[in-house]
Structure formats: C-alpha cells, structure tokens
Amino acid sequence: MINFLKYRKIYFIFSLILVLLSLAFLAIFRLEPGIDFTGGSILEVKYEEERPAVEEVRESLFDIVGHVFIQPADEYGLIIRMGEIDEETHQEVMAILSEDYELQELRFESIGPVIGRELREKTTIVIILSLLAIVLYIAFSFRRIQKPISSWQCGLASLLALFHDALIPLGIFAILGEFYGVQITIPVVVALLMVLGYSINNTVVVLDRIRENLLKRTGTTFEETVNISLSQTLARTVNTALTTLFVLVAIFFFGGETLKYFALILILGIISGTYSSLFLVSPILVAWLGWRSSRKTN
Numbered sequence: 281m282i283n284f285l286k287y288r289k290i291y292f293i294f295s296l297i298l299v300l301l302s303l304a305f306l307a308i309f310r311l312e313p314g315i316d317f318t319g320g321s322i323l324e325v326k327y328e329e330e331r332p333a334v335e336e337v338r339e340s341l342f343d344i345v346g347h348v349f350i351q352p353a354d355e356y357g358l359i360i361r362m363g364e365i366d367e368e369t370h371q372e373v374m375a376i377l378s379e380d381y382e383l384q385e386l387r388f389e390s391i392g393p394v395i396g397r398e399l400r401e402k403t404t405i406v407i408i409l410s411l412l413a414i415v416l417y418i419a420f421s422f423r424r425i426q427k428p429i430s431s432w433q434c435g436l437a438s439l440l441a442l443f444h445d446a447l448i449p450l451g452i453f454a455i456l457g458e459f460y461g462v463q464i465t466i467p468v469v470v471a472l473l474m475v476l477g478y479s480i481n482n483t484v485v486v487l488d489r490i491r492e493n494l495l496k497r498t499g500t501t502f503e504e505t506v507n508i509s510l511s512q513t514l515a516r517t518v519n520t521a522l523t524t525l526f527v528l529v530a531i532f533f534f535g536g537e538t539l540k541y542f543a544l545i546l547i548l549g550i551i552s553g554t555y556s557s558l559f560l561v562s563p564i565l566v567a568w569l570g571w572r573s574s575r576k577t578n
Contacts, residue, residue: 284510285503288563295444295560302451311450312457314361314465317400321365321390323373327356328382334358340376344369349461353537357386361463364390403469410473414480415439421484425491428502429565437564438483441556445479446472449548453541467542475549478524482517482557489513490562502569506562514558521554 315322334350337358341348349361365373370388377383419435449472456462489509499505525547532543 281508282511282514284507284559285563285566288559288567291559291563292567295556298448298451299444302447302454305451305454306447309454309458311454312461312463313400314463314468315391316466317397317403317464319391319397320361320363321370321388323360323362323370323388324353324386325358325360325374325377325383326354326386327358328384329356330381331356331358332381337377341373344372344376349463351537357537359537364392399466403466407469407473410476411439411442414442414476418480418484418487422487422491425487425494428569433565433568434487434561437561437568438480438487440564441483441553441561442476442479444556444560445475445549445552448552449475449545452548453545456541462541465541467538468545471542471545472549475546475553478550479553479556482520482553483561485517486510486513486557486562503566506566510558510562517554517558521550524550 331352334352337350337360338348341360341362345362345365347362351359351361353359360373374385415435415438418438419431422431422434425431425434453462453464453468457464486509489512490506493499493505493509494502499508528543528547528550531539532547535543
C-alpha cells in the first residue's frame with residue numbers, strides 16, 4: 281500500500297499555487313475571445329505554391345480591416361479572423377491577398393455581434409448547469425456512503441477539484457492569448473466541458489472504491505481506507521490517462537491547426553484531472569474529517 285496522504289499538505293500547497301497563478305494570469309491577461317463570442321468574420325484561404333509570412337499579411341490588411349488574428353493552416357493555408365466585414369470589403373481583402381500570389385478561398389463566414397453575445401450567454405449557462413448537475417449526481421450516487429463522510433462532502437470536494445481542473449488550462453490559455461493571440465472558441469469550450477466530464481469520471485472511480493472499502497471495513501481508520509482505495513485505483517487511473525494522452529498528443533502535432541488548441545486544452549485538463557482525482561479529492565475529505573474531529577475535541 282502506498283501512503284498517498286502522507287504528503288497531502290504538499291499537494292494542497294502545489295494546487296493552491298497553480299490555482300492562484302491561473303487566477304492571476306486570467307485577471308492580468310484575460311482570455312482572448314474568438315469571433316464565435318464577439319462577432320466578426322473568418323476567412324480561410326489556401327495558397328497554391330508559396331505562402332507569405334504572417335506579418336506581411338497582417339500589415340497588408342491593417343489599413344482595410346484593422347487588427348486581424350492570423351493562424352497558419354497546414355502547409356499553404358491561412359485562417360484570418362477579423363471584425364465583421366461586408367462583401368465589398370471581403371473582395372478587397374481577397375484582391376490584396378492574391379496580388380502577388382495564387383490562392384484559393386476555402387470559406388468565408390460572418391457572425392454578427394448579437395449572435396456572438398447570445399453564444400457567450402448560452403455557453404455560460406451550459407457551464408454552470410453542467411457543474412450543478414455534476415455535484416447533484418455525486419451527492420445522489422453516494423447518498424448511502426458509510427460514515428465518517430457524507431455524500432454532500434463528496435460533492436463539494438469534487439466541485440473544488442473541477443474548479444482546479446478548469447482554472448489551470450484557462451490560466452495557460454490566458455498566457456497563450458496574450459503572447460500568441462490564441463483565442464477561446466466554441467471547440468475550446470467543448471474541450472473544457474469534456475475535461476470536466478473526464479475529471480469527474482476519475483473522481484467517481486476513486487470515491488466508489490472508497491465507498492466499497494468502507495462497506496467492507498477495509499482499514500482500521502478512514503485515512504488508511506483512503507490510502508488502500510487510492511492504491512487500488514492508481515494503475516487504472518494512470519493507464520486510462522496515458523492511453524488518452526497518446527491520442528491527443530498525436531492530434532496536437534499532426535491533426536492540423538483547427539484541432540491543435542482543442543487537443544491542447546484536453547491534454548492540460550486530463551493531466552490536471554488525473555492529478556486532482558488522486559491527490560486532491562480524497563485528501564480534501566481526509567483533511568475535512570480531521571478538522572471536524574479537532575473541533576469536537578476542542
């Protein structure tokens with residue numbers, strides 16, 4: 281049996297540092313919302329033989345559309361995100377891009393500010409409802425868990441872990457948005473929700489094993505029962521994370537620009553979620569029980 285809980289103070293300090301840094305990055309740099317949420321136009325083109333430098337394209341378009349976000353796609357493609365433009369401006373942009381190069385237009389889409397605001401509001405509601413549903417699910421699923429812990433304590437500990445798993449990728453994306461112009465788009469939000477689902481799945485596995493061992497009266501103390509449960513689920517949790525990460529790393533490097541940041545937030549979230557399910561949720565329950573016991577003693 282591995283004594284996971286021996287170093288729980290180190291886990292708490294490490295997680296607290298990561299969360300505080302993520303909050304600081306989010307407050308200082310803020311997330312860079314994509315046109316999905318702000319409204320605007322997106323143009324994707326593919327050059328026939330040679331692609332100009334990104335800075336060259338940005339400077340050539342600045343007088344017409346102002347600041348643009350340009351993302352290379354494959355070997356000869358570019359994805360250009362800008363403020364909402366009409367068809368006349370669209371044609372002017374295409375004329376500038378094709379002035380010295382042969383290219384093909386793959387798509388042109390515009391999203392109005394009203395639709396962008398509606399998407400932003402709906403996304404916020406979806407995230408809040410997802411978190412609420414997860415907490416209620418945990419509380420209901422573990423309603424018959426044996427003392428000394430209760431189902432609502434499992435739910436709150438899981439919620440803290442979910443905030444931890446969501447904040448760390450978002451903090452990193454705040455840095456990427458500030459220095460590399462990486463934007464938060466609908467696929468990135470979808471990936472974040474997938475991270476929450478993956479994280480809670482790992483947490484449920486661990487909590488379920490703790491419940492089984494409490495019913496079997498495995499271990500002389502609650503802390504020993506938790507250590508036994510974590511030792512029993514360690515191999516399964518790590519193996520599941522590694523097999524998933526292998527696929528995501530391949531998508532990140534070889535899946536193209538459109539899937540790159542979708543895969544990145546999943547990679548960050550799965551690493552964070554695997555860590556929190558093993559080294560955060562159960563230690564929180566043990567620390568909570570110890571705090572309650574010390575209060576009763578005093």
